[in-house]
Amino acid sequence: MGNSFSFTKPLLETPFHERTYEACYNNDWYRWAGYKIAREYSNTELEYTAMRNTAGVLDITPMHKYDIKGTDAIKFVDKLVTRNVTEINSGQVMYIIWCNEDGNVIDDGTVFCFNSNHLRIFCAERNLNWFSDTAIGFNVEVEDVSDTIAALAFQGPLTCKILNLLNVKDIENLKPFYFDKFDLNGCKVTISRTGFSGDLGYEIWCKNEDAINVWDSLFTFNRDYKVLPAGMNALEMVRVEAGFIQPNADFMSAEQALRPNRVRNPYELGMGWLVDLNKNYFTGKKNLVNLKKKTLTKKLVGLDIQGDKPAIGSVLYDKNKKEIGIVTAGMWSPSLKSNIAFGYVDKDHMKIGSKVFAEIYHPEELEYKKIWAECSVVKKQFFNPPRRHKVPAEI
């Protein structure tokens, strides 16, 4: 992710920048949607460990936020995405993906339902153009509210405890994939029990002017709990463990791919469970019906790899050394004590338990060590502790 761009306009600073700047000992910044976000504050492993054992705080302000307002708001989202959202309740969050007419995935995100006339979609890539064109013929207005809302991801096993100590009332009873309005240290905030870490965790949405106060309050009990700000590198680690895929990393967004064979449909990404072919017409339905009948030629799967050297960018082979795919993300997982990865495999190796081989090039003091590692195909979700789903959450 080398950013060798020359900018005429400096990157924007989020409302948390005053604090993140202080905390970012490495001064290592990542460019996300025109904002400066810390890639590593001081040590990625430390930040990761905080997220898995106490709590980590991530600045996710650059996340794109689109307000959908109007009497057709639910109808519009239902037309946009592959899941049936007509049954969504106020206060509920749904994980959604949306496809183009060929049935290839454009992006994923979450939709928050405030009421039947007001929904909000959060996603990592820009989608205003796609949403606006989808909105033609619906009584809705799509507005980009990205810059008006500051957001933190507060992830880790102690998050509920800390929020409880901060007198956020009833936070332990917030169910996964629900949100509500809360009082946090005198600020009105929206908290959702969602996140990208696959663990117990919350996302906190507040006004820009409350940002610093919210940030500071999360570190109030640091003498006992050692909450750390976490950067994008640590996030990358937890999201791979949790089995979350990312557009333009694990697959090319259908709106951005230049080469026609680089796009992926939900079935190839293992997201078939998100596609409801019995619901009303949505973009891509016609082709998804056909795609479902076809046998897949490739699929993104989880890989459990021999040894401890991460298989980043490795090519995958079958036992006859025939090339069958590529690894899109790989890491040594400290929590699971195993070497895990996401990778595309061909139709003969999609089944859980299939054996494939990765050719890993591991740099060791100016020399590459070539490792031929056996991998077994497993579920993408490597890390899924019970506390993630528990209601009430552990205080």
Added chain:
Amino acid sequence: MRKFDIIIIGGGHNGLVAASVLSKKGNKVLVIEKNENLGGLSNYVNSLSYISEEVLKELNIKIEKDINENYVSALSDDLNHTVLKITGNKNIEILQTNASESDQANFFNLINKYDLFARTLRSFMFNKPPRVKSGSRSDIWQLFSMGFKVRLLGKKNMRELLRVIGLNIADDLEDNINNNTLKGLISSEAVIGTNLGARSPGSILNLLYNQATNNSIFRINKYNTNSFLNSIREICKKNNVEIETNKKVEKIGISNQNVNSVLLDTGEEIQTSLIISNVDPKTTYLKLVGAANLDTDFIRRTKNYRTKGTVAKIHIDFKNEIKINNLDTKYLSGKFVYAPDIKYIEHAFNDNKYNKLSSNPCLEFYINKNRLSANVYFIPYLISSSHDKTEILSNVKMILEKFITENQILSSAIETPNDIEDKYNISGGHWSHGDMEIDQLLMMRPFYGSSQYSTPINGLYLCSAGTHPGGGVTGINGINAAKQLLKDKRNG
């Protein structure tokens, strides 16, 4: 609830042609027309220069030839007009001109060159256009034969065709001709009814395309439009096609991506499983079908389909019979063009780019005793405002005063593209239901995903000028759409 085998929305000429073809096969057909009169935009056309063999054969009709000798007069400010006589479709003579001998010779060379290219285009113009990447054998064969027909021109001509096809008309004319009036005359044929100026790339293609559909570089009077329309109407009548006028379709009923009914403004719902829409593609998809039933990519293409009309229609009644200064009265039966040079056309087009009306517009007009009917361009369609019609009229009058003196205007009527939109329900009030440019032609007409007259909705077909081969009163769109429907019906 009433029920029909096939409903045709819009009683324009293509809708009627489709109705005749389908009813001949024994289908119970209903045509619904919004206006009192059938014919739609073809009512604006007095005469046709060409009706293709395919149409005459398919419908089994014979049309009397109207006039065999035509005059085209290019008016010039110095009253040194150029007059062409066209016998048949292509036999062109220059009767009077201020152009030099060599210019005249070059003019004919150019016309012959364009004629040759247009004939090549015409050889695949009237068939259903092939789809790209469909994988179907007939489509591949058709693509191949299109290429082969171009190759048949020979090396030199093929190269020349490929050289000029994307060029602007001004460049090619300036390379060959010096005379301004002749340059203006050909340029005007290349840009009328389009969103192109003489210097816009693609204007030669538009010229060739029009030439191919009209079988003549200057659209001339040969067949009477009414006799063509009447004979189609008679076939419809003979085959018991039901025609209902003064009724507007509000919505096409769709369930599970299949057509099942149409809803009229009277509140009536009529059942059917097959619909041919003679309404322009934009209106069909965005208003009749509704965006909820279409993919976002498709909506995007529909939205981006360019349909800005640029021509206003004016009728002016004079007190006395009209005479043109310094022009023999025997030429009055012909067509008049006022587009004196390339620069003039380009300036008129400039205003169009900024959605303003041309203060010095180009004119194409016909004279019938006291009445003058003119196409005025460029008068762009406006999205949320309207033009000052008196301004357009006074601009036109200023031009006419140069040529028509000692006469008096009694009354005048004007229809801007906005009026045409309202009257005929054509988005943008565009002559051809959409610009005829390279990305909106052949298999790309109206746009990817909607070619070959079919649509993403099962049972819905298009037959308007927004389909291949585009605008002009050809009837080909109607025939091809009907054939496609029948083929799909046969194949289930």
